[in-house]
Amino acid sequence: MKTHRTWTKNMLAFALVFVIFTGCIGQIPEDDKTQWFNIATPIAENILSSLNDNNYQGFVRDFSEETKNATTPEDFAELRDFLISTIGKYISSIPTEVTEEEGYIVVYFTATFEQEENVTVRVVFKEGDNTHKVYGLWFDSPKLRG
Secondary structure (H helix, E strand, O other): OOOHHHHHHHHHHHHHHHHHHHOOOEEOOHHHHHHHHHHHHHHHHHHHHHHHOOOHHHHHOOEOHHHHHHOOHHHHHHHHHHHHHHHOOEEEEEEEEEEEOOOEEEEEEEEEEOOEEEEEEEEEEEOOOOOOOEEEEEEEOHHHHO
16 A cells, blocks of 8 residues: 555656646636636535545546546545545635646635645646546645645
8 A cells, every 4th residue: 555655756746747748827717717616616525525524436526537547545545544634624615716737727726624724726627528527636735745
């Protein structure tokens, strides 16, 4: 089983590759932002609530096949344990920004957890995928980096 550090290194490596390949970031028109907020909010809420409920199937429900295949039940358990032990259970979130990054739509949320406010949650969708599957998911906060 992967350790937290191995999982973190793998996710950081994936995030770095994602950043390298995405290059420039484009702003989204306000009407499109509202549309993406409406699409992404229930998906993010399901993902975050599924972490609280220890529900792997719910957690990966909206993931693309590639993302689902890369996220094993063991990875889910490790992520859940790390998040709950570091910042507590999820309480709420609000969408704050939408960007276009070379073929991907990234929706940013500011989430509140029991032991930390202002946790950034990034949910990544592939532009043109009308099924709105999740292609990437990241959590960031001072406590998570510490």
